[in-house]
Amino acid sequence: MIVTIDGPAGAGKSSIARDAAERLGFEFLDTGALYRAMTLAAIRAQVDFQNDTEIIDFSESVQIQWDGDRVLLGGEDVSEQIRTPPVTDAIRFLADLPQIRERLSQIQREIAVGRDMVTEGRDQGTEVFTDAQCKIFLTASPEERAKRRHQQLSAMGRPLPLEEILKAQNQRDEEDRIRPMGALRPAEDATVIDSDGMTSEEVLEQVLRTVREIQKGDPTH
Ligand code: DC
Numbered sequence: 140m141i142v143t144i145d146g147p148a149g150a151g152k153s154s155i156a157r158d159a160a161e162r163l164g165f166e167f168l169d170t171g172a173l174y175r176a177m178t179l180a181a182i183r184a185q186v187d188f189q190n191d192t193e194i195i196d197f198s199e200s201v202q203i204q205w206d207g208d209r210v211l212l213g214g215e216d217v218s219e220q221i222r223t224p225p226v227t228d229a230i231r232f233l234a235d236l237p238q239i240r241e242r243l244s245q246i247q248r249e250i251a252v253g254r255d256m257v258t259e260g261r262d263q264g265t266e267v268f269t270d271a272q273c274k275i276f277l278t279a280s281p282e283e284r285a286k287r288r289h290q291q292l293s294a295m296g297r298p299l300p301l302e303e304i305l306k307a308q309n310q311r312d313e314e315d316r317i318r319p320m321g322a323l324r325p326a327e328d329a330t331v332i333d334s335d336g337m338t339s340e341e342v343l344e345q346v347l348r349t350v351r352e353i354q355k356g357d358p359t360h
Contacts (some may be wrong), residue, residue: 140165140255141270142350143263146277147323148311149284151339155277156259157208158339159346163257168250170260170267172210173243175221176203178230180212188232195238203243205250237320240266261315264326273353275346276325279334284308 142165144156153169160167180201187193204211209218220226233239244267251258251268260267264274279287285305292299315323325331330349334342 140272140354141251141268142257142273142275143268143271143326143329144257144259144275144277144346145261145263145265145323145325145329147279147284147315149288149308150277150279151287151334151342152259152277154339155342155346156257158343159350160257162343162347163255163350165255165257167208168205168247168256168258169208169210170243170247170258170263172218172221173203173205173246174230174234175226176210176212176217177201177239177243178226178233179217179221181233182225182229188229191236194233194236198233198239198242203246205246231314234321235314235318240321261318261323262321264329265324266321269326273350274326274329275349276329276331277334277342277346278331281305281308281312283335 142159142163144152144159146152153171156169157167159165177198181188181194181197184197186197202213204214206216209216210221211217240262244262247258247263247267250256258268258271264271264276282305285301285308288304288308289299289301292304312323332342332345332349337345
């Protein structure tokens, strides 16, 4: 069974998807990590981000693997290096290209073959796993998402002004929304969960309830 969780940056998708996978006894796939790994590879190779053909040609030689919850680039574990600001800032140059999205979507489908998985991203229910039995769109207001990120960074000893976080987040929301392919939107058959005012435990319970309802209605699961 495939459970997709899509939604904007900062909606808490990653931790909810990881926790939901654990509680369901499923595996977890963070598709943003694959976009990040491809971007890191391009940065390391000093690919010209203004040159789409160069990006596409380069991407064909990149070997990305997903190992439980680590991402490997040509066998090297890059799970930490992909979380740095230069990678985050450059992702759009790749994520906007349909050829790159197709390649990464193909990798995602191959990873999921024959598995019970919770996959998390922007386009999982709308493009990559259109036949998924359970689709969830997890969202929250921009202010709430920025506030949570602010608290998270402060707890990590890296406080940033709330306005700065909100500004960067608004820019990423816009990039995700207007992307020609793989734009962020709920699938028609997705269950939308707006997590404003909810604790992460409450969100997790709602996600699990949604999955179990579908499992109950489908005797093959
Ligand atoms: O979820 P994340 O912040 O790690 O994702 C990083 C970027 O990758 C995000 O800004 C948009 C892109 N992305 C995408 O276009 N499609 C996905 N399925 C996952 C991520």
